[in-house]
Amino acid sequence: MGYKITYDNAGNARFYSNNSRKLPKWAITLCCAIMLTAVLIYAGGGKFLRNFFMPGVSDAALSALAEDLRSGESLLDAVSAFCSEVVNNAKKPD
Amino acid sequence: MRKNQINVRFGVSPFACIMLAMMLLILPIKWIFAALVAALIHEAFHAAAILICGGRIDTVAFGSGGAVMEACQMSRGKELLCSLAGPIGGLIMILFARWLPRIAVCAAFQSFYNLLPVYPLDGGRALRCGTEILIPKYADRICGCMEWLALAGVSVLAVYGCFCLKLGVMPLLFGAAFWLKIKNTPCKESHLKLQ
Numbered sequence: 001m002g003y004k005i006t007y008d009n010a011g012n013a014r015f016y017s018n019n020s021r022k023l024p025k026w027a028i029t030l031c032c033a034i035m036l037t038a039v040l041i042y043a044g045g046g047k048f049l050r051n052f053f054m055p056g057v058s059d060a061a062l063s064a065l066a067e068d069l070r071s072g073e074s075l076l077d078a079v080s081a082f083c084s085e086v087v088n089n090a091k092k093p094d
Numbered sequence: 095m096r097k098n099q100i101n102v103r104f105g106v107s108p109f110a111c112i113m114l115a116m117m118l119l120i121l122p123i124k125w126i127f128a129a130l131v132a133a134l135i136h137e138a139f140h141a142a143a144i145l146i147c148g149g150r151i152d153t154v155a156f157g158s159g160g161a162v163m164e165a166c167q168m169s170r171g172k173e174l175l176c177s178l179a180g181p182i183g184g185l186i187m188i189l190f191a192r193w194l195p196r197i198a199v200c201a202a203f204q205s206f207y208n209l210l211p212v213y214p215l216d217g218g219r220a221l222r223c224g225t226e227i228l229i230p231k232y233a234d235r236i237c238g239c240m241e242w243l244a245l246a247g248v249s250v251l252a253v254y255g256c257f258c259l260k261l262g263v264m265p266l267l268f269g270a271a272f273w274l275k276i277k278n279t280p281c282k283e284s285h286l287k288l289q
Contacts (some may be wrong), residue, residue: 031111038115050120054264059122069195075188075202078195090260 056090095197110156110258139183147172174223181205184288212276242260248272
């Protein structure tokens, strides 16, 4: 119901409202834990999950995409080259 | 009382934090920043269109699938314009690709994704509004067919990318998230919700 009433020894009522808590506690804890983990792993400089989620996407490929566009290449050509590189990287054995 | 006053409530879903954490793990920080700026531009164009059309923005909620802007109900024509404003804003960023390459790529990706003709996305909403204006008799049938075609296409690409091209589990996750997003959203809503 969003509130709780308790009575102390003198019989005075105390009203506690829970409305200030918009997010469930487990969600806040989970988010804090994940954010902390992410920050720690990122600060460590590791490519922790990238190889699992999208193994072909390397920093070099992403930088090359940005550089291609900066040098005046069209978005379509740059993205095509990026996709080819990602597919080739993914096929390479580790 | 001004009709288009801004009295917006903001909300952040816990899943938005999880998504941000995932992005931190997967992409370089410059690209994450670019994706956030591109999303901001997309939403800014939606907001501008809503205000120009005389609408009112009630809430802006940040979730796992990006921001969702809730506005008051509008006519079909205005809703069509407001739906397309976000993707158009993203596509305009392609013109600045030479100077802002990362933002241009992210904005283009977001725009093409949002232009998919499935309902809660901008493309699906625009298609529904357009068909209801032009050919109301066939609107449901056309939108339904386009939605299933898009879902089938995304599913095939996700499976092909994951198993044939060995692009990791990201394509599958993307496909699954797409299905969940589409199937959990009722087609008729009382408010205008722009992705």
